[in-house]
Amino acid sequence: MSRYYERLKPYMEKAMALQTALTLFQWDNETAAPKEAGEYTSQVIGTLSDEYYKTYINDEVKYLLDKLAGKKEQEALSEQEKAIVKEIQRMDQQLRPVPAEEYKAFSTLTAKSSSIWAKAKADNDYKKFAPVLEEMIEYQKRFARYRKHGRQKLYDILLNDFEPGFNMEQLDIFFGKIKTELVPFIQEVEKKMDKVEKSYEYDRYPIEKQKEFCNWISSYLGFNFNRGILSESAHPFTTNLHNHDVRYTNHYTEEGIEDSIFSAIHETGHALYEFGVKDEYTLTPVGTGTSMGMHESQSRFFENVIGKSEEFWTPIYSRLVDLFPEQLKNTSVKDFIKGVNKSKPSLIRTQSDELTYPLHILVRYEIEKEIIEHGANVKSLPKMWNQKYKEYLGVEPETDTEGILQDVHWSTGDFGYFPSYALGSAVAAQIYYYMKSVMPLEEYLKEGNLLPIREFLKEKVHQYGKSKTTNEILKEMTGEEFTADYYIKYLKEKYQKIYNL
């Protein structure tokens, strides 16, 4: 028991309460709030965000953190307390070096920049967005410079915010393998793909029945409806107030069935992570998934690795056919698996398939490095984007709307975020091969027995929250650090098996 830690606790409780309130406002905004509420509600959100910042960034907390960094104090802390102090220190190092006024100006810009982006995207007018993007880049580089130690690279600092412990050195190796191994493999796969039929996806599916199936499959995967709720929003997402209140949204259109089903499975993967965090950790700074990439590994493990396998669908496919007998009458479970895994290079990241997805991220990673490390001119980016799409995916956008303007991330200053998406898929594959070595994974799936899978992930990943890093979790589970090898192996084996390449 440390008295400095005791003094830190009320700050932590206050910050967590404010953060939870902000999460609820965001959820409410996406799912319920009336159209014209925004202008007034954003004042409230601004004030609460400001309070959150001030709760951690002040002289007393700084003093306590310095004291708690000492060897004797560290010895007095439990493992959990150490992890919490470390996480608060991380936030402190992220926020304190940035002058408060600059941070506020940046927040003000962020509040309006995404609507400027949305307008530019709708109008296919990159010129409208370019000045805001330039300002955003300047802020991110300046903030990174404030935080820089020694020879640290700026982009490494940004990457580290989303994926603690990862840097360009590792990512260059990772994306290098994707480039050398995957790009030629995909070209080979594409030749076979034109023959794959998926006429079922061009039929109409009544929304109420889709909802029924999606709710059921979420529950089948382990979503606990006593500790969570579902809603709808323009883009599916998962959030949580704590580990007893986990929420995700889905979206439904009558055209096609894949979108809503695989969104439900994906978001349930995120939700299971948050349900699984230990009670002692929830509502503390370490009470949530450890990183973007690890979170994405859980959603993609369920969505792609098991969720698009024949074993997974074997016990449950008839349930889907019962709901949609007309639409699926000519589609066997094998046809369905071929269909949902069909790969085709395309322009839009969020609509792309599992195989080509990492190439979309590769494009963004290379451009972000150019922007942050090599001062690429904002004017040059659309051309750069289009060239890379042509080179890696063999397709070229005809408009900036379906090119460089497609993603919201840069408009809110989130540089260094994209790589986590690809890392998530790779971590999922690494976990998958380890699981297969310690349990009859395919058998469980065929029996419709998801419990041992969920329990395994809870024990090895979910329970720790942020108290262990992605690499610590992987090392302790598999004995190995992160590597891209399993990912490449997984994609090759999977596509070879399904399509007899």
Next chain:
Amino acid sequence: MSRYYERLKPYMEKAMALQTALTLFQWDNETAAPKEAGEYTSQVIGTLSDEYYKTYINDEVKYLLDKLAGKKEQEALSEQEKAIVKEIQRMDQQLRPVPAEEYKAFSTLTAKSSSIWAKAKADNDYKKFAPVLEEMIEYQKRFARYRKHGRQKLYDILLNDFEPGFNMEQLDIFFGKIKTELVPFIQEVEKKMDKVEKSYEYDRYPIEKQKEFCNWISSYLGFNFNRGILSESAHPFTTNLHNHDVRYTNHYTEEGIEDSIFSAIHETGHALYEFGVKDEYTLTPVGTGTSMGMHESQSRFFENVIGKSEEFWTPIYSRLVDLFPEQLKNTSVKDFIKGVNKSKPSLIRTQSDELTYPLHILVRYEIEKEIIEHGANVKSLPKMWNQKYKEYLGVEPETDTEGILQDVHWSTGDFGYFPSYALGSAVAAQIYYYMKSVMPLEEYLKEGNLLPIREFLKEKVHQYGKSKTTNEILKEMTGEEFTADYYIKYLKEKYQKIYNL
């Protein structure tokens, strides 16, 4: 411009942001949150409530309020600023005299007391509730004693929290008139009531169609769906984050149509009040309805005064019949009006009709006086309750569940709250007669033209928020202070007219 006021502003903004967050948590809890979230979410709510308290109750705010009370400073303030300072002073006087630890202990009790009440009510076991009730009474009396000036009566202090400017002297006159004028009139009405048929209410009404009608009628009354949303909860209620985000809930059962329709009209009345508050006032301490009673006057004006009149239903009744042709085929608009106004003394306040409603409040008012002013023993209350019901309403509860345990209010320490319900009806009647003297109210209703009615209330009542008291609003509008006379007159005229007494 006062520099003291400028220094007060950040406290106010922070308090308003916290209060808005607390409102959102409450809304979410009633409409969306998963069943098992409560234990963790209540920690968050506890921390935010604590912060709210500390934001207003601290030395700096006390210092600023003292400075701002000075004559010179008052002169430097705008009308709006004066009203805001006055309201913060009122809260300060309410909270500061109570020692923080006692207030915290009281809050802890409140957090569990309503579930003890709910259990006792479900089990018809007053003994289980009695000790908590006694503790609650002790807290309320103690807190009132801390706040007492001179010869002030304790119950007057409590009444004033809900209805600023009202006290026992006025309420004794008010309830005296109800006793002497209304009790005999009701006995006379009841003799005629057995003949009133309302078989339509014993039919079944599909819930989706009820929702369709309720949404429509809300919109007809002026609910702005760009600035508000509807949801469902166990008990209907209205709340708002600010004047651009107003929300109410309804509840639906297949049995009968009156409940959902008149709840929709009632809650829309509350909602229109909050929509109507001036933009400059919203998100300030004066940015909401001025009192419980005035709020209830608006909901009851719409629900009862106009909403149960033949004129109101004349242009719209066919719409209801179109939705429910079978159920309403033998019910003319006149029959419907007779039906919805049917009066019958009953045991449960929330299910009672407009005419007998004030007698339910009379019972509670007299018992609260006994409790707070004359030290009535908690053990004696059920008997006292039953005797008064017999005396005023002619009915006697067979269980405490349908007697003294029926309402939640006392379990959360809300003594002095009930009278506002009856005051609301009386204020509505007073406004009604004034409106009839300045506009062709009945004509507007028959034409389906609600706009002039809404605009009148917005101009005379809604826009001011808490910047004027109930009495100031009534005086400026009608030239008279509050009086019960219009209420008695209204009820007599209405029932005489509908039933040809």
